[in-house]
Amino acid sequence: xxxxxxxxxxxxxxxxxxxxxxxxxxxxxxxxxxxxxxxxxxxxxxxxxxxxxxxxxxxxxxxxxxxxxxxxxxxxxxxxxxxxxxxxxxxxxxxxxxxxxxxxxxxxxxxxxxxxxxxxxxxxxxxxxxxxxxxxxxxxxxxxxxxxxxxxxxxxxxxxxxxxxxxxxxxxxxxxxxxxxxxxxxxxxxxxxxxxxxxxxxxxxxxxxxxxxxxxxxxxxxxxxxxxxxxxxxxxxxxxxxxxxxxxxxxxxxxxxxxxxxxxxxxxxxxxxxxxxxxxxxxxxxxxxxxxxxxxxxxxxxxxxxxxxxxxxxxxxxxxxxxxxxxxxxxxxxxxxxxxxxxxxxxxxxxxxxxxxxxxxxxxxxxxxxxxxxxxxxxxxxxxxxxxxxxxxxxxxxxxxxxxxxxxxxxxxxxxxxxxxxxxxxxxxxxxxxxxxxxxxxxxxxxxxxxxxxxxxxxxxxxxxxx
Amino acid sequence: xxxxxxxxxxxxxxxxxxxxxxxxxxxxxxxxxxxxxxxxxxxxxxxxxxxxxxxxxxxxxxxxxxxxxxxxxxxxxxxxxxxxxxxxxxxxxxxxxxxxxxxxxxxxxxxxxxxxxxxxxxxxxxxxxxxxxxxxxxxxxxxxxxxxxxxxxxxxxxxxxxxxxxxxxxxxxxxxxxxxxxxxxxxxxxxxxxxxxxxxxxxxxxxxxxxxxxxxxxxxxxxxxxxxxxxxxxxxxxxxxxxxxxxxxxxxxxxxxxxxxxxxxxxxxxxxxxxxxxxxxxxxxxxxxxxxxxxxxxxxxxxxxxxxxxxxxxxxxxxxxxxxxxxxxxxxxxxxxxxxxxxxxxxxxxxxxxxxxxxxxxxxxxxxxxxxxxxxxxxxxxxxxxxxxxxxxxxxxxxxxxxxxxxxxxxxxxxxxxxxxxxxxxxxxxxxxxxxxxxxxxxxxxxxxxxxxxxxxxxxxxxxxxx
Numbered sequence: 001x002x003x004x005x006x007x008x009x010x011x012x013x014x015x016x017x018x019x020x021x022x023x024x025x026x027x028x029x030x031x032x033x034x035x036x037x038x039x040x041x042x043x044x045x046x047x048x049x050x051x052x053x054x055x056x057x058x059x060x061x062x063x064x065x066x067x068x069x070x071x072x073x074x075x076x077x078x079x080x081x082x083x084x085x086x087x088x089x090x091x092x093x094x095x096x097x098x099x100x101x102x103x104x105x106x107x108x109x110x111x112x113x114x115x116x117x118x119x120x121x122x123x124x125x126x127x128x129x130x131x132x133x134x135x136x137x138x139x140x141x142x143x144x145x146x147x148x149x150x151x152x153x154x155x156x157x158x159x160x161x162x163x164x165x166x167x168x169x170x171x172x173x174x175x176x177x178x179x180x181x182x183x184x185x186x187x188x189x190x191x192x193x194x195x196x197x198x199x200x201x202x203x204x205x206x207x208x209x210x211x212x213x214x215x216x217x218x219x220x221x222x223x224x225x226x227x228x229x230x231x232x233x234x235x236x237x238x239x240x241x242x243x244x245x246x247x248x249x250x251x252x253x254x255x256x257x258x259x260x261x262x263x264x265x266x267x268x269x270x271x272x273x274x275x276x277x278x279x280x281x282x283x284x285x286x287x288x289x290x291x292x293x294x295x296x297x298x299x300x301x302x303x304x305x306x307x308x309x310x311x312x313x314x315x316x317x318x319x320x321x322x323x324x325x326x327x328x329x330x331x332x333x334x335x336x337x338x339x340x341x342x343x344x345x346x347x348x349x350x351x352x353x354x355x356x357x358x359x360x361x362x363x364x365x366x367x368x369x370x371x372x373x374x375x376x377x378x379x380x381x382x383x384x385x386x387x388x389x390x391x392x393x394x395x396x397x398x399x400x401x402x403x404x405x406x407x408x409x410x411x412x413x414x415x416x417x418x419x420x421x422x423x424x425x426x427x428x429x430x431x432x433x434x435x436x437x438x439x440x441x442x443x444x445x446x447x448x449x450x451x452x453x454x455x456x457x458x459x460x461x462x463x464x465x466x467x
Numbered sequence: 468x469x470x471x472x473x474x475x476x477x478x479x480x481x482x483x484x485x486x487x488x489x490x491x492x493x494x495x496x497x498x499x500x501x502x503x504x505x506x507x508x509x510x511x512x513x514x515x516x517x518x519x520x521x522x523x524x525x526x527x528x529x530x531x532x533x534x535x536x537x538x539x540x541x542x543x544x545x546x547x548x549x550x551x552x553x554x555x556x557x558x559x560x561x562x563x564x565x566x567x568x569x570x571x572x573x574x575x576x577x578x579x580x581x582x583x584x585x586x587x588x589x590x591x592x593x594x595x596x597x598x599x600x601x602x603x604x605x606x607x608x609x610x611x612x613x614x615x616x617x618x619x620x621x622x623x624x625x626x627x628x629x630x631x632x633x634x635x636x637x638x639x640x641x642x643x644x645x646x647x648x649x650x651x652x653x654x655x656x657x658x659x660x661x662x663x664x665x666x667x668x669x670x671x672x673x674x675x676x677x678x679x680x681x682x683x684x685x686x687x688x689x690x691x692x693x694x695x696x697x698x699x700x701x702x703x704x705x706x707x708x709x710x711x712x713x714x715x716x717x718x719x720x721x722x723x724x725x726x727x728x729x730x731x732x733x734x735x736x737x738x739x740x741x742x743x744x745x746x747x748x749x750x751x752x753x754x755x756x757x758x759x760x761x762x763x764x765x766x767x768x769x770x771x772x773x774x775x776x777x778x779x780x781x782x783x784x785x786x787x788x789x790x791x792x793x794x795x796x797x798x799x800x801x802x803x804x805x806x807x808x809x810x811x812x813x814x815x816x817x818x819x820x821x822x823x824x825x826x827x828x829x830x831x832x833x834x835x836x837x838x839x840x841x842x843x844x845x846x847x848x849x850x851x852x853x854x855x856x857x858x859x860x861x862x863x864x865x866x867x868x869x870x871x872x873x874x875x876x877x878x879x880x881x882x883x884x885x886x887x888x889x890x891x892x893x894x895x896x897x898x899x900x901x902x903x904x905x906x907x908x909x910x911x912x913x914x915x916x917x918x919x920x921x922x923x924x925x926x927x928x929x930x931x932x933x934x
Contacts, residue, residue: 010911043906046845057844060911311904314911332899339903348903377524378513411908412879416886418901423890432799434885436806436815437778439510441878444477444527444781 001026003324004089004101006079006261007109008032009041010310011292013060014317015107016071019325026325029072031091031101036137037063037073042310044140045163048147049170055141074101082106082265084285105287105324108262108275109317112255112293112308117158117183120218120229122251130226130248131219134163135255143250152247153177156228158216159253160187162340165199167250168208169343179209179244181216181230183253190338191347192354192387194368195403202345214242219249255308257294270296272306279330281320289324291316300333300422301352301398302360307336337418339411346406348414351399351421354389363392364399367458369451373408375439384408386451390427397427400448409441416448427452468493470791471556471568472784473546473728474576475499476508477777478759480527481784482574483538486792493792496539498558498568503604504530504540509777511607512630515614516637522608541568549573549732551752572754572791575729575742576784579722579760579775584625587685587696589718597693597715598686601630602722610717619714620644623695625683626720627654629807632666634717635675636810646676646711648683648697650720657805659820659854661835662870669812681709686716722775724761737763739773746797748787756791758783767800767889768819768865769827774803804885806878813873815881818866818888821856830859831866834925836918840875842906851875853918857894864894867915876908883915894919 003019005012008030016028030037036059043058052058067073076094083090089101114133116122125131127142130150134143146152155171157164160182168178180187180203186196187203187210203210211232218229226246231239257274259267267283267290270276275295277283283290293308295316312334319329339348357364366389372381384404391398400417404410420430430452437444445453470486472479475497483495497504503526510525519525534540543561550557556568581600583589592598594609597617601610613619622638624631627649635645647654647670653663654670654677670677678699685696693713698706724741726734734750734757737743741763748756760775762783779801786796806815824831833856839848851871858865867884871877887897897919904911912920 040842040844040906042904043842043844046906051846052844309904310911311901315899332896333901335901337901337903339905339908341905341907346908350901350903375507375510377507377510377519379518406908407874409876409879411903411905412876412883415883415900415902415913416879418903419883419886419890419892422896422900423886423892425886425890429799429889432782433882433889434778434800434802434804434817435882436804436817436878436885437509437776438806438808438878439507439513440808441806441813441873444777446882 001104001325002102003028003105003107003321004103005030005107005109006089007111007292008037008073008075009039009109009111009292010313011111011317011320012107012109013038013066014314015109015291015321015324017069018318018321020069020071022322022327023325024070028070029074029101031074031077031079031089033076033078034136034138035075037066037075039137041135041137044134045166045170047140048143048167049173051173055137058137079261082261082288084265084288087287106289107317107320107324108283108288108290108294109292109320110258110261110294113258114252115254115256117216117251117253119158119216119251121220125219125221129221132248132250134167134250134252146248147174147176150247154179154246155248155250156181156244156246158249158251160184160210160212161189161252161254162338163252165203165340165342167252168203169206172206172208177207179211179246181214181228181244182210182212183215185213187212188340188347191349191401191403195347195385195387195401198385198403199342199345199347202343206343211242255293257306257308259294262290262294270304270306274306280323280328281316281331282323289320291320297334298331300335302356307334309338311337332422335418335421337414339414341406344405345403346408346410347403348410349399349401350414350418351397352389353399353401357389357398362398364389365392365455367451367455369447369454371447371450372443373404373447374441375443378440380407382408384410384413384447386447388427388451388455390455395426395428397421397425397430400451413446413448427455468571468792469569470495470572470574470788471570472497472574472576473556474578474759475504475540475542476506476576476578476759477780478578478784478787479574479576480505480533481781482576482758482788482791484536485785485788487536487538489789489794490792491537495537496541496568498541498544498546498556500543500545501603501605502542504533504542506604508602508604511601512633512637514607515610515634516640518640522604525604546728549728549755551732551755554754573756574784574787574791575750575755575757575761576759577725577728577761580725581719582721582723584683584718584720586625586683586718588687592686592688596688599715599717601634601717601719613715614641614643617714621646621713622715622717623648623711623713625716625718627677627679628656628719628721630719632670632807632809634719635670636673639673639675644674646678646713648681648695648711649677649679650682652680654679655807655814658814658816658868658870662814662852662854662868665852665870666809666812666814669810673810678709722760724773724775726761729757729761737771737773741773747790747795748783748798749790756787758787764801765798767802769823774801776805778804799889802885802888804881806881808873811872812870813875813877814870815877816866816868817881817885818864819856820866820868824856824865829865831856832859832922834918834922836914836921838914838917839910840871840914841908842910845907847874849875851877851880851914853914855894855918855922857922862893862895864888864892864897867918880913880915894922
């Protein structure tokens, strides 16, 4: 049996590894368009920051390790079409030749492509002009080249999502001034405004200029540099024309699933145009599974959604690899856990926010809490800000958002909430959890438990903030 | 209605606060033998270390705050007996007068007393000689006096449990040499030997002398100082006589429940002689509830046990306060989550270990894992050592032990495991959990998930260590 994975990132490699692990008799190949199998694209900001010295370090596993596990890597090979009936993938190889690669089982793990917002000049200008999208290792290396060759004194980052903010920090670490332009009224729109504002203040504290409600309309060359044109929408009155001069522009406004191959082969598409898969990662096409940023995600609270995350891609890929060779495991469901570090802060969330729950037909209530990460008498205690969402009727825990200092372990505190949501616990039961306590690292009632108790204590008030 | 709590520490104060919170019409009093209501005795080591500047800071709440919530504090008042039929507590007040304090509902929260091991001289020598037990705030202040007045160059700590190790660190921070003498063959016997050894190495790295398998037999005065006599049991041969000279000796070999009052009033006792309570914290005596270090703990995996912990005392106290005034809440069950920081390491556990599971009639299997706390390419990654125990037949998660650097957030990673055990998850489901990931703070598969996957990958080997 020959299992072929299309895509050499998290999902494709996870599928290949799992199939080999379960059945060493299966022949496994991974086809990828570039020369970066199993690279951590989440690590790109730290490469740009200079915290990771060499791009090669971003490989989860090196090519030799993967091949050593008996996986054939067909790199610099671009899949052109899938002939489902013939069980063949048509591809263009490194030398430009067309190849027909037969398979018995196929895992489509084509990932996502960066969104290109409607900005005049974006299609004409490119890395040579200092204008970059950022998604692949090639993109990352192009950004590094621009930084080295043009030594920009200011960079405009378009988009204040996870990657935009991580890149703002990375560039600041390199001594480059950064302006972040965001079309939405706030940064990190995956969090409630109250918490996004805390992150915005952290950016400002580190000298990052943040312009929200600012829609970029054009990027233009201006001598050796660039000018970004935008419109800033104030609460009242006409939008304000904004012009920012920069040596480099980075456009990071999100991703869309890369589904052309699967769609053309007859796959059904779901939310946001992602490939529809069942919980076993089957596409419905004979012998074709799919996983990662190109597929829909089954969310424990929201059902079918699109939520491209590295953690999910690893899980889905592993499942696809297992099921493609005969397994019968089902994806247990995402709860949408996400985390980002922005300078000294960590912002994390799991489950759904109030507005998301409402949009899904639920009846949520959200209560805000601020509590110290550890006993105040021990030096270094810092506030953790929590917004906890529960279901009014059932008391079920629906979501938790947290922002706190790096040392406050917000990234792992949110995992407790994620586990509680995964397990279907009620808000009330969060208070019953037996969580760890020692004065330098916690409190007898964990921050999350204080938030759960406040949720019950303030039943009539949907946005109580104790501070 | 008058609710009286006997004991002014975590359980007693929690009961009082909860009753007042739920029904401000209830009259609530707390009787305590000293002048330290609601003090964090877990914070004593940090006071001794000098990290907490003033003993007053160790109050969770100050007297004025508690009284401001309408709770009467009967301090320096020692309860002598409970007349259950008459609903009266007989006590000796601060002036030495006997008082009869009537109640309608009683919460016994008398806590625990330090164990006095059979050491010759321990009963004769005391704080004036530099020989200390350590459990109350008065004990802590006596230790501080000895340190200030005698300026010992070496302190012997008898007992290598949580408090013993925290005190070893505290004294080291003060520039005092420390010898820890432990009767068991290893430090921190609540962890498996493999992890206890890592903690022992950390102690040695910080200059703490650790003598295990060493039974202290006598403490003697020697001029202005003290000499500790002990026998060290080597694997083979006769025990070795050991003699350590010290300016101060600290005996911290555990606690026993303080049950005299309740027992004499007719309460039933359970494991380790602790007061038997049902899940609602009722003692069975009319209108008498009990909570905290003096009662048995209902453990989700082990049933009725004795496990005195601050977190549990808070939960039990809160329940006792609620139920004493008419509530009907049940204690959801402890899973035995514990954590300690020892210099740069954090050691944590939840659930049961292999030997504990076996003793409880379960059929466990334990697998060891070492994994980095975050992606190795990002600077500062450190190993987290995990021992994961699951049930052979059902695959249920039974326990997790972890040791790692402070920054690795082991203290909150163990909470994820605690939540999983609380929720009855299988080891397999731990791999399905949607946990957070960003390269500076984690990995796409969390350490706990790698441990869960290893547990499945090594079914025949009860102690596989991948490193």
